Amino acid sequence: MIEYGDGALWLDNGLLRLGLVPSLGGRLLSLSTPDSGELLWRNEELLTDDLVLRREHRPHGGTLGDWVNYGGDKTWPAPQGWEREDQWAGPPDPVLDSGAYTAEVQDGADTAVVTLTSGDDPRTGLRLSRRFELTRGRCGYRLTLTGTNTSARTVRWALWNVTQLAADGPGGTDVAGPPEVTELLAGTGFPRWRPTAGGVHVPHQDVVGKLGFPAATGRWSHTGNGSTLTQSFAVDPAAAYPDSGSRVEVWMEYPLPAPLAGLGDLDPPARIVECEVLGPLTTLAPGERMTLTIDCEVTAGEGEG
Template identity: 30%
Template sequence: MKTKTWNLFCFALLLTIFIVGWGQVTANVPNQKAPSQYAKITVVKTNYQGWRDSWVLSNGQVEAVIVPAIGRVMQFRLLDGEGTFWENPKMFGKAPNPKPEKWVNFGGDKTWPAPQSDWTKIMGRDWPPPTGFDSIPLQAKVDGSEVTLISPIDSLYGIRTYRRIRLHPQKPVMTISTTYEKVKGKPKDVAVWVITQLRDPVGVYAALPQASIFPQGYNRQSEELPANLKVENGMLSLTRDPKKSHKIGCDASTLLWVGEKVVVRIDSPREPAVSYPDQESSAEIYTNSAPDAFVELEFLSPLKTLQIGQRIDLTTTYTLLRRTTPNAEEEARKIIGRSKVTQER
């Protein structure tokens, strides 16, 4: 009996040592890389500028503000800095009008179907934009550290849009994946068009490919060209004209907005051997006149004839950087790798 009791005691002691020891071992094992990274990203519901049920994504470096009530990513900013996206203070807290006679500009980042030149034959008007893409609230779906905005089906295009917004776990980077899904109706020739409105800049820049398809490096999309437009050593630059609005298109894959303290870099790689809207433009720059001081950096996907069940996508990546030099052009060339010395050789 004593032997049996002693054996049970020893077994219990060994089992206790094993459990405690295993607990110490597992406690010292570092977490898997992916979960520990994504745990740094927070997704918080908030009231933003009067819009309830908005969402703020943060990775400790940057914040992205998503407002489903108006279907926009309204802000992208450093955690301790001012916003870079332009917002219309006159529209704070207001709801979109599903039957607008006049377009209302909320600001922020949005998507419309391209080409705009097809709107008249599809909608019977050339302005304002299609209702299902611009003038209705969107559904917000939160999945871990990501938020996806989902639209109703636009009655004229038969398309539903998805915008998946996420932050890099360790870098000041936001990525938006925009998808158009053809749900009903006749086939439509369409491209994804992403429009980002940013505050009045010091300058706007585009990294042109070595062999641009445009003889001048761009195509004209307004009666007059933008202020201080220049193409030199692989880089296009311009400024905002407060007196008149202007627009150009180009075949760049990278656009830069340079502010007083920070820079926003937006990337969306151009695809080869495909057809693009707007005179083959994969990127466009629009500058607005007074009183609303903003510019638009825009990217477009290739054109595709969408049939029911088919999709088309465009991914745009936004990087927020602090300025390191007082000269805006030098800053831009350093960021996009268009050194004057390199280009002149």
């Protein structure tokens, strides 16, 4: 169920195929089924369909305008920011976002597991790991995230998983839970949304901005290009979450005539929606760890505008 490519690891059970690139921040850069094709957004100017780099990669830091956005699915620490020591000043950063992760592989008859682990980040004090588990007969996988405090000080962070999907056609994102929405960030404006019977729908649209969902109950689904990706996870109603209590966030962007000076010269490369899962803020003494488990399923379905 595990195949080895040029810098990539492929997990394939015949129903679902995952492409991982450990050297690029431990990213999942391909997710496809035989019928749906590719579900994730990936920067084709930087990577081939086989996940081979078109140009040399170097770990780096800097502002959002310096970020090399490969796309796919990755894990960061939250909250994000550049003003205080208790904020993660990325992306980019040279360890957790753009650094190389190590890979541990377990290839069984019915289950394949790949665990990708970052280096130790001196700024946040964290080491991140991403464990992908694919079983035979299931059009889905389990992603288990771990953040370990490898520093000699106490730190407080949340796990933050970011999934980038194409937003250049009909479709949108549904977040389960009461329709409580927090406007978090406006590059060109805030995304529009509408309440539904089970939560909130955010359609594809040309905007650069972010919404937070403090009442999310543990599921989001993105539908587009004839397929639906759903992520399910546990929430803790008693816990504190980053970004005004957001358990899920939806960020949208589209190409602009010029970079956004107010967002560190961010220059969006395409129409992209980011569906983001956040864990609770957790205080970690040296050697302690936090975990977040996300179950991901792919089903057929038509997009909603």
